[in-house]
Amino acid sequence: MEAKIGYQIFPDRFYSYYHRGNTDWNTPITNDFNSGKRLYGGDLKGIEEKVSYLKELNIDFLYLTPIFESNSNHRYDAKTYFKIDPVLGDEIDLKNLIDTLHNNNIELCLDIALNHMSNESDWFKNALKNKKEKDFFRQENGNFTYWRDHKSLVELNLENKELQNLLWQDENSAMKKWTKLGVDHWRLDCAYDLGFDILKDIVIHLKSLGNHEIIGEVWAYPKDWIQIMDGIMNYYYTVIIKNMLNGTLKPITASQILKKVIFDSGMKLLKSWNMLSSHDSPRIKNVFGKKWKLAVVMQFTLPGSPLIYYGEEIGMEGDHDPFCRGVMEWEKVDKDNETLNFYKKLINLFKNSEALKKGKYYEVIANDDNILAYYRKYKSIKDGNLIVINPSNEDKEIQLYFEESLLLDAMHLSDHFSDNELYIEMGSIKGKIPANSFGIFYMKPKEYETYSAYKRL
Structure with a gap:
């Protein structure tokens, strides 16, 4: 799906x-x-x-x-x-x-x-003449009914x-x-x-x-x-x-x-x-x-x-x-x-993004009640997206916790829409999010010239 x-x-x-x-x-x-x-x-x-x-x-x-x-x-x-x-x-x-x-x-x-349909339809005109179409329209107590009582919208049976x-x-x-x-x-x-x-x-x-x-x-x-x-x-x-x-x-x-x-x-x-x-x-x-x-x-x-x-x-x-x-x-x-x-x-x-088209939704718990965050992932963390919304009028220092076992220490997440980055600390995520802003963060592809923590994952 x-x-x-x-x-x-x-x-x-x-x-x-x-x-x-x-x-x-x-x-x-x-x-x-x-x-x-x-x-x-x-x-x-x-x-x-x-x-x-x-x-x-x-x-x-x-x-x-x-x-x-x-x-x-x-x-x-x-x-x-x-x-x-x-x-x-x-x-x-x-x-x-x-x-x-x-x-x-x-x-x-x-x-x-x-x-419902128009009260000027041929079906309803015939219904008013007591023809067979009368049974096409809904009635209560012998009276036709209308959607939210708008007389132009007669309800169908x-x-x-x-x-x-x-x-x-x-x-x-x-x-x-x-x-x-x-x-x-x-x-x-x-x-x-x-x-x-x-x-x-x-x-x-x-x-x-x-x-x-x-x-x-x-x-x-x-x-x-x-x-x-x-x-x-x-x-x-x-x-x-x-x-x-x-x-x-x-x-x-x-x-x-x-x-x-x-x-x-x-x-x-x-x-x-x-x-x-x-x-x-x-x-x-x-x-x-x-x-x-x-x-x-x-x-x-x-x-x-x-x-x-x-x-x-x-x-x-x-x-x-x-x-x-x-x-x-x-x-x-x-x-x-x-x-x-x-x-x-x-x-x-x-x-x-497979994550956004097909991925599961994961709740993200923030250290601040005024931050909304959630995570979408389909199969690989490489396609995962962490969404952070700060609707407040204050810049926020955030720390986020959620069920992703491949958040490896000292790695970074980058924002698709800005140069903002978040930092992974012992399986949680830390960083800043400006007032009235958002971030859609993804795992930074490469931190070092030769080393990758994900080489066997």
Whole structure:
């Protein structure tokens, strides 16, 4: 099992080829009654045009929020699951995008909202006329139910056998149709609303077509959910990182929580997505301010698959929805962009580290409660990475203790991102870590001209 690097795109805001939107690309985002209806015209062909950028960024998979025909720019209110929104393109555009991605060794993950669909869908219009589709929708006390009581999002009766056949079971079902077209993986919106039995059934039927990963949107403790699906969007990490860096959670306590969740969940966490922001939340720099690098380092070094929300890698900012859904600022894609260069270095480190892609997680005990440290190793100490985070406003003298028998006395560890070094003393590690900083340390390859303590290890 191996972690991958993902990239999330909100299709309406990435790149427009056909210019089918109702809003000029340069129009500032505003929060009003019509914000969910404004279409900037980003489309599938536009994404295909930018695959070279994704290739250069060196990601492994692309995750698109919903692309099915709907009444909004977010498209979580599907009118049908069998047709692509014409503003985005058609099946040919999707197939071309898939082929271009695959030719560049990038997988595609599509998003689908099965818990609810648009109240303007043909199915629901027929339901209101008391036709057979009435049984497609969930009811309580004779009334239809709506997701979080939003009247535009009527909930589906997923226990209905005919509906199950239409959505994921039959060979011509919606999910199998798009999978057979070439979609690699699926993200299930509101997976917690689907329940364990429905999720199990979806996984069984999609796995019958091949090794297609199912990732669920779950804002909860991962343990039980990843026993059913391949992974979840790991918001549990997100809240730990956020609270530790804003000072409401002490690093020593964060370490204890991380140890528990990783032990309980096991290495299936490698397929879960390490989230810091998305179309539903403020962007990284808005949340973490000057400590954003510390957050991103944790995103890339905790067990899991880091998911980059489009534009984060170039330093885009944006507050709560709809401001976190701004158009991609292509003018910031520049070799001198410090944020982009930081991401590229971190991505390169991840892609070339067996420890970060496959390695186990080891708790590291620090002499200071305000230091978070942990260790990742796959097989060899030569590929091991010691991560140290100092979110405090003070420089720290640290001494670290963890279960690694090959920390040999008088050897050094070097930081991938600075000239800082730590020193091994009788199996523990000593050194300094500056205020509001991090280090990703690796075993220094050579201490002496001829001597190596690791010559037979």
